[in-house]
Amino acid sequence: MKLTETLTDLANPTRFLALTARILPWLAAATAILLAIGLYQSAMAPDDYQQGATVKIMFIHVPNAWLSMFVWSVMSVAALGTLVWRHPLADVAAKAAAPIGAAFTFLALVTGSLWGRPMWGTYWEWDARLTSVLILFLMYLGLMALWRAVEDPSRAARAAAVLTLVGAINIPIIKFSVDWWNTLHQPASVLRMGGSTLDKAFLWPLLVMAIAFSLLFITLHLAAMRNEILRRRVRSLQMMQASRVSFTGEASSGPKEIGAA
Amino acid sequence: MSLGPYASFIVTSYALVTAVVLLLIVWIVADYRRQQARLKEIEASGVTRRSGRSAADIR
Numbered sequence: 001m002k003l004t005e006t007l008t009d010l011a012n013p014t015r016f017l018a019l020t021a022r023i024l025p026w027l028a029a030a031t032a033i034l035l036a037i038g039l040y041q042s043a044m045a046p047d048d049y050q051q052g053a054t055v056k057i058m059f060i061h062v063p064n065a066w067l068s069m070f071v072w073s074v075m076s077v078a079a080l081g082t083l084v085w086r087h088p089l090a091d092v093a094a095k096a097a098a099p100i101g102a103a104f105t106f107l108a109l110v111t112g113s114l115w116g117r118p119m120w121g122t123y124w125e126w127d128a129r130l131t132s133v134l135i136l137f138l139m140y141l142g143l144m145a146l147w148r149a150v151e152d153p154s155r156a157a158r159a160a161a162v163l164t165l166v167g168a169i170n171i172p173i174i175k176f177s178v179d180w181w182n183t184l185h186q187p188a189s190v191l192r193m194g195g196s197t198l199d200k201a202f203l204w205p206l207l208v209m210a211i212a213f214s215l216l217f218i219t220l221h222l223a224a225m226r227n228e229i230l231r232r233r234v235r236s237l238q239m240m241q242a243s244r245v246s247f248t249g250e251a252s253s254g255p256k257e258i259g260a261a
Numbered sequence: 262m263s264l265g266p267y268a269s270f271i272v273t274s275y276a277l278v279t280a281v282v283l284l285l286i287v288w289i290v291a292d293y294r295r296q297q298a299r300l301k302e303i304e305a306s307g308v309t310r311r312s313g314r315s316a317a318d319i320r
Contacts, residue, residue, distance in 0.1 A: 053265040057274045064278070103281050111274045118267040216282065223289045230296035237303045237310070244308065 011088050013229045020222045027219040034212035041205035048202070057115040059205050063213035065108035068136060069171050071101030071217065075143075076168040079161035089225070091157030092232075094164060095147050096224035100217060102140035109133060120184060128177035129185035132170060139167045153232060 038059070048055035075097050081090025112130070113123045124130065143160055150156035178187045189197045198206065264271050 047265070052267065053263065053271060054267050056264070056271050060274060060278045100285060103285055107278050107281055110277055114270045114274045114277075118270055220285055220289060223293065227289065227292045227296055230293070230300060233310070234296055234299045234303065237300070237308050241303060241306065241308045 013089065013092075016089060017226055017229060020226045024219065024222060024226075027215060027222070031212060031215040031219050034208060034215060038205060038209035038212045041208055045205050046201050051119060054115060054118055055202060057111055058202070059209045061108060061111040061115055062206055063210045064104045064111060065133070066210060067213055067217055068101060068105035068108045068133065069174055070214070071097050071104060072136065072140075072164070072168065072171055074221075075101065075164045076171075079164040082157050082161040083165075089229075091153065091161070092225050092228045093221070094157070094160060095153075096228050097221055098140055098143050098147065100220050100224065102137065102144065104213075104217070105133065105137040105140055109137060125184045127183040127185060128181040129174065129183050132174045132177050136167075136170055136174060139163075139170065143167075153235075 042056055042059040045056065045059070047053050051058075075094045078090045078094035078097070081087040082094065109130075112133075116125070117123050143163060146160050146163060147156050150159065177183060178185055
């Protein structure tokens with residue numbers, strides 16, 4: 001009940017803007033502090049017995065890879081909000097998340113590649129995990145192109161929501177690709193049945209960095225949602241301005257036409 | 262802290278993540294300023310919201 005009331009309250013963009021203005025500075029500060037702690041722990045982490053110092057790439061690769069899937073999941077919930085509940089902020093949330101998700105996916109691909117060269121001997125391999133993440137990146141780009149191609153935000157929102165929900169099928173494929181197929185990419189080592197296989201010396205920096213990057217996403221997403229609401233206000237005021245101009249134009253040209261007739 | 266023989270891969274990874282995250286932050290902050298400026302410009306021309314409140318006021 002409480003959650004429903006909160007969601008209803010947040011349906012009002014003005015209330016949402018007031019809320020973001022209050023919490024964004026705190027979120028940004030918490031993100032900066034956690035990132036600083038995470039980076040310090042990553043720097044101080046010992047070398048792995050197999051990977052050596054290259055294990056440090058994992059502390060930024062894994063959070064970005066995790067967020068690449070998490071952001072699409074957030075967009076899928078927002079897509080349901082657009083199509084089923086018609087929540088006024090659902091498509092704002094979906095549109096604002098896409099470029100941020102694309103950036104995290106790009107970083108997951110590139111940092112994975114930079115880790116793969118010294119560890120696997122190759123920057124790229126067309127295995128199930130790498131290929132499905134590349135498809136996810138292309139889907140993010142496609143979604144961003146769709147938002148830009150349709151000028152009316154509400155029409156774009158419905159098309160984008162359908163595409164997002166269809167694309168959501170890729171998320172379990174990415175997650176379980178390492179179990180379903182024989183891949184070069186190693187299986188899950190943190191979130192798995194029977195607990196993490198990582199030593200605490202690596203697990204703690206990884207968890208702190210994962211929380212820091214998640215907070216970074218929440219901060220950037222709220223700020224981007226605020227921008228999108230302002231952009232729509234600009235659009236509606238511009239339309240009011242245009243209709244005034246055309247009304248004034250018609251009013252001044254009207255008598256001339258009558259006179260001409 | 263020694264980064265071993267693959268230091269360039271590690272440094273490039275961290276530098277790239279820093280650059281992309283900074284780009285995202287700069288893009289979002291610049292976009293916010295651009296929208297605020299456009300709202301103020303439109304309001305200065307006499308077009309206001311039906312509520313009468315300033316569209317640029319987010320508090």
